[in-house]
Amino acid sequence: MRDLKHLIYFENLLQIANNELITKAKKDGRICAAYTCENVPEPLLNLGNAFSIRLFAPHTGSMDIATYYMTNLLCEPSRALLERAIEGGFNFADCVIAPDGCTMMNRCVENMELLHTMEAGNEHFFHQYMEIPLKGDENGVNLCRIQCTNHILKPLHEHYGIDISEESIRRAVEDHNEICRLIRSIGEFRKEQYPRITGYEFHVLTLATYVCPKYLIKDKLEETLEELKTREPDDKPWRVRVLMAGSEVDDSGLIKLIEECGAYVCADRFCFGSFPGREPIPLTEDEDALTQVCRHYTYMCQCPRMMNMEKVYGRKQYVADLAREYRADGIIYEQVKFCDPWAYERLLGSAMLRDDYGFPVLSVDRPYNIASSVGQMRTRIQAFVESIEIKKIKRGE
Amino acid sequence: MSKTLLRFFLKLFAALFGLFAVTFVIYFFNLDMKATSLIEPIFLKHYEKIPRKQYV
Amino acid sequence: MVIKNPVEKAGEHTLGVLYSNGKVRRRREWRGIRDTLYDYTRWLYLVSILARFVVKPRNVKGMFRYRWMSNYLAVMHGMDKFTIGLRDEPLRITHTAMNFVIADVTKAIDDCFRGDRRLGNDRAFSDRCVLTDENAMTAFMMGFPNVKAILREVPTMFAANIFNQNSTTHYLDVAQEFGIPGDVCPMPEAEAGISIDDDFCVLGRCAVQVNTTCDGSLMGNGLIAKRLEREYGIPTFQLVAPMRHREEDVQEYAAEDIRKAIAFVEEHTGQKWDWTAYFESAKRVNDATRKRIEQLEINSTDYPQFFGSVFSLYNDTNYMGNCGRNADFVKIDKKLLALAEKGVKNKRMAAKEYRHRCIVWGVQPQYCIDMLYWMLQCWGVVPLTDMLSMVNTRMIAEEDTPENREQAYYDMAWLNENMIMRNRTHGGYKVLVDELWEFCEKMHADMVMMWEHMSCKALTGMHGQFEEQARAKGIHLVWVSHDLCDPRVFSRQAIRDQFSSYMRTVMREEPLDPSIEVLPDNDAW
Numbered sequence: 001m002r003d004l005k006h007l008i009y010f011e012n013l014l015q016i017a018n019n020e021l022i023t024k025a026k027k028d029g030r031i032c033a034a035y036t037c038e039n040v041p042e043p044l045l046n047l048g049n050a051f052s053i054r055l056f057a058p059h060t061g062s063m064d065i066a067t068y069y070m071t072n073l074l075c076e077p078s079r080a081l082l083e084r085a086i087e088g089g090f091n092f093a094d095c096v097i098a099p100d101g102c103t104m105m106n107r108c109v110e111n112m113e114l115l116h117t118m119e120a121g122n123e124h125f126f127h128q129y130m131e132i133p134l135k136g137d138e139n140g141v142n143l144c145r146i147q148c149t150n151h152i153l154k155p156l157h158e159h160y161g162i163d164i165s166e167e168s169i170r171r172a173v174e175d176h177n178e179i180c181r182l183i184r185s186i187g188e189f190r191k192e193q194y195p196r197i198t199g200y201e202f203h204v205l206t207l208a209t210y211v212c213p214k215y216l217i218k219d220k221l222e223e224t225l226e227e228l229k230t231r232e233p234d235d236k237p238w239r240v241r242v243l244m245a246g247s248e249v250d251d252s253g254l255i256k257l258i259e260e261c262g263a264y265v266c267a268d269r270f271c272f273g274s275f276p277g278r279e280p281i282p283l284t285e286d287e288d289a290l291t292q293v294c295r296h297y298t299y300m301c302q303c304p305r306m307m308n309m310e311k312v313y314g315r316k317q318y319v320a321d322l323a324r325e326y327r328a329d330g331i332i333y334e335q336v337k338f339c340d341p342w343a344y345e346r347l348l349g350s351a352m353l354r355d356d357y358g359f360p361v362l363s364v365d366r367p368y369n370i371a372s373s374v375g376q377m378r379t380r381i382q383a384f385v386e387s388i389e390i391k392k393i394k395r396g397e
Numbered sequence: 398m399s400k401t402l403l404r405f406f407l408k409l410f411a412a413l414f415g416l417f418a419v420t421f422v423i424y425f426f427n428l429d430m431k432a433t434s435l436i437e438p439i440f441l442k443h444y445e446k447i448p449r450k451q452y453v
Numbered sequence: 454m455v456i457k458n459p460v461e462k463a464g465e466h467t468l469g470v471l472y473s474n475g476k477v478r479r480r481r482e483w484r485g486i487r488d489t490l491y492d493y494t495r496w497l498y499l500v501s502i503l504a505r506f507v508v509k510p511r512n513v514k515g516m517f518r519y520r521w522m523s524n525y526l527a528v529m530h531g532m533d534k535f536t537i538g539l540r541d542e543p544l545r546i547t548h549t550a551m552n553f554v555i556a557d558v559t560k561a562i563d564d565c566f567r568g569d570r571r572l573g574n575d576r577a578f579s580d581r582c583v584l585t586d587e588n589a590m591t592a593f594m595m596g597f598p599n600v601k602a603i604l605r606e607v608p609t610m611f612a613a614n615i616f617n618q619n620s621t622t623h624y625l626d627v628a629q630e631f632g633i634p635g636d637v638c639p640m641p642e643a644e645a646g647i648s649i650d651d652d653f654c655v656l657g658r659c660a661v662q663v664n665t666t667c668d669g670s671l672m673g674n675g676l677i678a679k680r681l682e683r684e685y686g687i688p689t690f691q692l693v694a695p696m697r698h699r700e701e702d703v704q705e706y707a708a709e710d711i712r713k714a715i716a717f718v719e720e721h722t723g724q725k726w727d728w729t730a731y732f733e734s735a736k737r738v739n740d741a742t743r744k745r746i747e748q749l750e751i752n753s754t755d756y757p758q759f760f761g762s763v764f765s766l767y768n769d770t771n772y773m774g775n776c777g778r779n780a781d782f783v784k785i786d787k788k789l790l791a792l793a794e795k796g797v798k799n800k801r802m803a804a805k806e807y808r809h810r811c812i813v814w815g816v817q818p819q820y821c822i823d824m825l826y827w828m829l830q831c832w833g834v835v836p837l838t839d840m841l842s843m844v845n846t847r848m849i850a851e852e853d854t855p856e857n858r859e860q861a862y863y864d865m866a867w868l869n870e871n872m873i874m875r876n877r878t879h880g881g882y883k884v885l886v887d888e889l890w891e892f893c894e895k896m897h898a899d900m901v902m903m904w905e906h907m908s909c910k911a912l913t914g915m916h917g918q919f920e921e922q923a924r925a926k927g928i929h930l931v932w933v934s935h936d937l938c939d940p941r942v943f944s945r946q947a948i949r950d951q952f953s954s955y956m957r958t959v960m961r962e963e964p965l966d967p968s969i970e971v972l973p974d975n976d977a978w
Contacts, residue, residue, distance in 0.1 A: 069917030073636070074910050100696035100879070103668050107914025110882045114918055129881065131703045134664060134671075134693045139713070143695075143706040150702050304672060307664055307691045309682065312675040340637050340910065344645070344672030347632045348679065351453040363632055424496050425489075427533075430477040433526035434978070437476070444520040450651050453631055453676060 001234050004201060005227055006220045010208045014058055014252065017084060017211070022092050025051055025213040031160045033152075034093035036081065036109060037101045038248075038271050039132045041144070041297045043176040043281065044152045044290075045097065046214065048163035053093065054210040054272060056250045057084040060369045069111050070104075075338040076368035077248060078108035085117040093118050094160065097152055099130040101305060102341055124159040128152070135308040136299050144294035153290075169289040177280040179214050182221045186228060187274050190266045191326055194233040199265025200256045206274050207252065238264035240388045242362075243323045245269040245349065246334035247342045254370040254377070258332070261381040267326040269302065269319055270334070276300045276318075304345035316349055320357040330360040330388045332381075337365050360388050455833075456755055458802040463488065468538055468830055469968025476978050477530055488540050495548045499529060499555060506559050511573045515566045520652055524613035524620040525562075527978040528555060531616035534823040535763050538830040542796030543803045546759050546789055550767035553785050557770060562608045564601060568656030570685075583718055584660035584687065587611050587644070588670065590872045591776045592865040593661065593692065593714045595738075596731035600724050604774055605653055606644050614938045615766070617978045618821040618945070621938045624650060638908040639939045640666075641673035648677040659721035660689040661714055666875045667911060690717040698870035698880045707866035728853055731861060734777035735851040738868070741771050744786040746846055751793050752837045753896045755807075758796035759789060761825040765817070765841040769873050772844055776868065806965055808833035809929070810897055814840045814889055815904030815912050816874060818935045822945050824952075827972075828902065832956050833965045837896045843888075845871045878911035885911070886918050890926055900929040902952070907936050907943075931955045944975045 013019045026032060033045035034053050045052035057080035066082035084090060096118065098109035109127065112118065119125035128151040133140025156162040183206055189197045205224065208217055239262030248271035249255065255265050269275045281296045283289055302315050323331055333350045335342035343365075350363040362384040367373045423429055463485025465471070471478045483489055503525075506512055516522045532555070536547050566572045568579035581599060585591055587606030594602040613620040621639060624646030629635055631649055633642055647653055660681055664671035678689040693710040695703035715726055745768055748759050767789075771782050811834045819825050825836040849864035850857035870876070877885050893901065903919060906912060923930035933951045936942035953970055956962050964970050 071905075071907075071913040071916045073907055073913045078914075100881075103879070103911045104914060106696075107882075107911065111914070111918065114882065129697060131695050131697045131700065131706070133706075134695075135691060135710075139693075139706060139709045142709075143703065146702050146705070305668065307662075307671055307675060307693075309675070309678055309689060309691065312679070335634075337634075338636050338910070340668035341672055343634050343637050344669070344676060348453060348676050350632065355452075365634060420497065421493060424481060424493050425483075426480050427478055429500075430527070430530050434476040437523055437526050440516075440523040440526075441520075443517065444523070447518070451627065451631075451649055453649055453679075 001196065001231060004197075004224055004231075006224055007201060007204065009220065010204050010217075011252075013208050013212055013217075014204060016058060017056060017089050018092050019212060021212045021216045022053060024216060026092060030213070031094045031156075031162065032092050033156065034090060034096045035098065036096070036105050037099045037132075038277050039099050039101050039297065039301060039303055040097055040130065041148055041152070041293050043172040043293060044148055044169065046172045046175060047153075047156065047168045050156060050160065050162050051213040051215070053213070055081050055084075055090055055093075055096075056207075056211055057081050057089070057368075058250065060084070066111075069115070070107060073338060074104045074107065075336050077250070077336055078104040080368050081105075082108045082111050085112045086115060088117075090118055091120070094122060094124065095126045095128065095155065097128045097130065099132040101132055101303065102339070104338070126155050126159055128155055133298050133301075134305060136301065136306055136311050137308065140298040141291065141295045144298050145291055148290060148294060166289055169293065170283060173281050173283055173289060173293060175214065179209050179218065179221070180278040180280040182218070182225055183209060183274050183278040184280070186221070186225050187278075189228055192233065194235060194237065195264065195266070196228055196231040196233040198259055199268070200252055200259055202274075203249065203252045203255045203265070203268065206268065206278065207250070207272065209278070210272050238262060240264070240329040240385050241266045241327055242330045242332050242384075243267040243269060243319065243326060243328040244273075244332045244334060245319050246332075246346060247336040247339050248272050249334075250368065251370050254366065257370060257374060257377060258381050261378060261385055263330075263381060263385050266328055267322045269322055271303075275322055276302050304341040312348075315345070316352045316357070319349065319353060320359070323353075323357075323359060328359070329392070330362065330384065332362045332364065332384070335365045336368055360384070360391060456802070456807040458805045460802075462540060462805060464540075466966070467968040468966055469972065471537075472969075472972045472974055472977075474973045474976065476976060478533060478977075481533060482537065484540055484544070488544055491544065492536065492548070495552060496529065496532075498552060499532065502556055502559055503528065506563060509563070509566075511566050512563065515562070515569070515572050518571060519609075519654070520623060520650075521609050521613045521620065521647070522562075524617040527616040530978045535761065535826065537823055537826045539803055539826070541801045542758055542792050542799070543760075543801065546792045546796070547761070547763045549785060549788055549792065550759075551763050553781075554767060554770050557774070558608055558612045561604065564603060565605060565608060565654040565656065568603070569654040570656065571654070579656040580658050581722065581724075582657040583722065584657040584681070586661075586663050586665055586674070588665035588773070588872060588874065589661075589663040589692075590773050590869045591778065592868040593711055593718070595734035595777055595865070596715070596726040596728060597718060597722070597724055598727055598730040598778075600718065600722050602778070603657055606647075607774065609647055609653060610640070610643050615820045618938075618940045619978075621646075622941060624652070625939055636908060638667055638669040638906070639937050641670040643938060645673045645676050648680050655685050655687075657687055659717065660687055661692055661718065662689055663692045663694055663869065663872070665694070665872055666878060667909065669908075688721060690714055692869065694870045694872065694875065696879045698867075698876065699884065704863055704866060707870055708862040711862050711865045711869065728858060732851055732853045732857075735849050735861070735864070737777035737780065737783055739848050739851055740783055741777065741786055742846060742848065744790050745772075745842070747790055748793060749838060749842075749896070751797050754797055756797045756800050756802065757835055757837055758793040758801065760803075760836050760838070761829070762819045762823075765839045766820060768842045768844070773873055804829050804833055804835075804965060806833040807835050808962065809835070809900045811836050811900040811902050812838060812889065812892055812896060812898045813902045813904065816878065816906035816909045816937065817841060817904045818906070818937050818948075819904070821938060821940070822948060824948060827949060827969060828952065830966050831964045831969045832952070832962065834900060834902070834956075836902070837898055838892070840877050841873045843892060844873055844876055878909065882915055882918065886915055886922060889919075890922065890928070893926075893928055898928070900931065902931050902933060905932050905934045907934055909937075929955075929960070940975075946971060946975060
């Protein structure tokens, strides 16, 4: 396939956390609301003059200082973020909003606060910690509404004068939905037998929508979508198609590595992937927008920390449905090392998807930065690809 | 009568003292735990033989 | 300030002679005639408890069915761990508290076997039972006097580990064979392993699970619930305990879920919530809270009386597992306090010298190792209190009025959120770090023994902050790493060595009893 016109542009944006678009947005006088977990309702960080940036730490190498503060027993993403914060890599942020979701990410942000990593020179800077629902029910919606009011809307308004009115929320949701529709439309091409976009390219585009000011990449996403409509796919079929589920993948190199082994990543159900993170939020006039946003996040959430059994079973059903819709031959359940929620979800998910839904499953843990474990991961993926192929041969396909 | 009673109490006392002596020796020399520590491996072997429905 | 014991300790002075290379000790401790006879009578009492348990055929059957039952062969050994070196009131306090805990656990096992589909299969009894988590507050059961809360994991995993340090290793292996990584907390992992190994008793009308202490605990629940629901047809309810439990804006959420949990129990057991029973229990909860605060005040004096693992173990059982539902705890509380008051009046000391006053913090393995008594006897370091004992101090509404009935849901939610461990490991760094220094000041502690549970991310995530703040405040902070209930990662001696090394190299001190500095107990129960 011919290279996508803007792929290098998007790839370059992912090389550092403080990318050129953040600098531009800040120059435009905008307020950067940083966050660390996909359970934070993203549109609420994009009200008025504010824009959301999800903190990530590309090309992480040494994490010595963060390891001193949090030991080497915490997951690498949490240590990588703290290290980057200590290095000054997130100094663009005007506030950090962190849900008390997984313990490690919460401790990461608490250390950022205690070490005063970001607030230098900004007297309005604030940290906020949110409680997020643990169950998908109306009680959770109510909690989410209270938490968003107290820990996102009020502080943004009080510290930076951000417009938090109903109209402002509706406008932000509409902007958010436009990005979601673009990503979803691009992602639809992954269903094709000869897909005109690789999983790697799709991941680069999706990740960019989390770590860049959205309004500054929208035109290029639209252009990419148009370009894809006429892009000629390779006529060589992929050996197998896989769905990936698990912890956040901040390193597109992992997707590239999997695809180099002949496995096309046709669907992304991991933290900060497009499922369910880029699901548009439908708004009606029957209820205030804030409640509807909270309802969407509470019921749509696929985080393993959601603990009611409807959610526990529902998450596996969701993966199975996606796998069927995107015609996956197998599923990769991956987990960043030391991530407790995904450690258990990986076990239960891989067991249920294999035993109850009949999918071949690879269950694997991995480092945050795949560069430190390329050989091991490649061997695992290659073996998985071969095992699926053997199954296909046995079935006479 | 009183002699019979006295004899009874003496026997009772001797029996109780005997019981005390035996149990105290078991207690002090930790014979109870020494005995159960010998039983434990037999139980562990037995548990290995029980068929189990292991699954997630 | 060093406090020397003016009274020479009766009996054994070099405790190292008691230890052997095997599973058990050479012999029991000689404590002088009076205290040895007292200890002997308590031994007889425990023998009688076990004898009453063993005469029931279904319990013998249970011994042959469940692997975890073999750990109860070591009950007396466990008791000996907690009384090492103790005399006078501290010895009596320990026995009073611990014997009651053992009786309570024995009753729990008996109940489990009675209702177990594989053993007693008493269906009528089983239908009146609700399964709950081992680490869960049973507050939502305070108004169900006719329903039994079965804390199924207590005898299976938690209590078993008190008596035998190897009690969980088989289950950890099973869990890891099935794919749970070895880096998660071994406690929920072992519980998941028990479920995978099909080694839990199966009983109860329904089950209520709570996101108790950590992400691992929360996630393990789903795995256990799946088997309960899909294989055994026992419906489960997941009760929410918010993370940021000190915040006002989460209380409504928590209270609403308590309402739902109560409705769930009502629906499945057919029993109605009884407000009279609830408020009676609430009075007992407050009574226990007051007594615990008084115990802590006694431990703030120069002559602490109720300390060590048993202090937290008894408080855990009373605070969480009981939560005001059993009136017997009130009598025991009263007895314990009277003994402690007598002890402080008589200036009783449990070692020949008190050199340092220490707060024990972090997630602790101290039930399966006699560490806290060892610190006292070997180094003269007095463990004043521990993280797990620093729970709720707020009084709850105890009069039955319409307003208090509404308040009751918030009180139950508050207790639920403030379960042991999670009330410190969650809720932000203030409850874990800042409040530790406040307790040091209140209890006049000059040292903190920090249990660093290597799989507890909530605690290790604050490692650097503890280190820097302790240095700034001039408090001796001794890190002692361990892997909770997996002795294969850190052996008992490896744990003790970390403490001894600090005492020798930083404090430049010599042990009070050098015979126990290194002990051959790695293979012991």
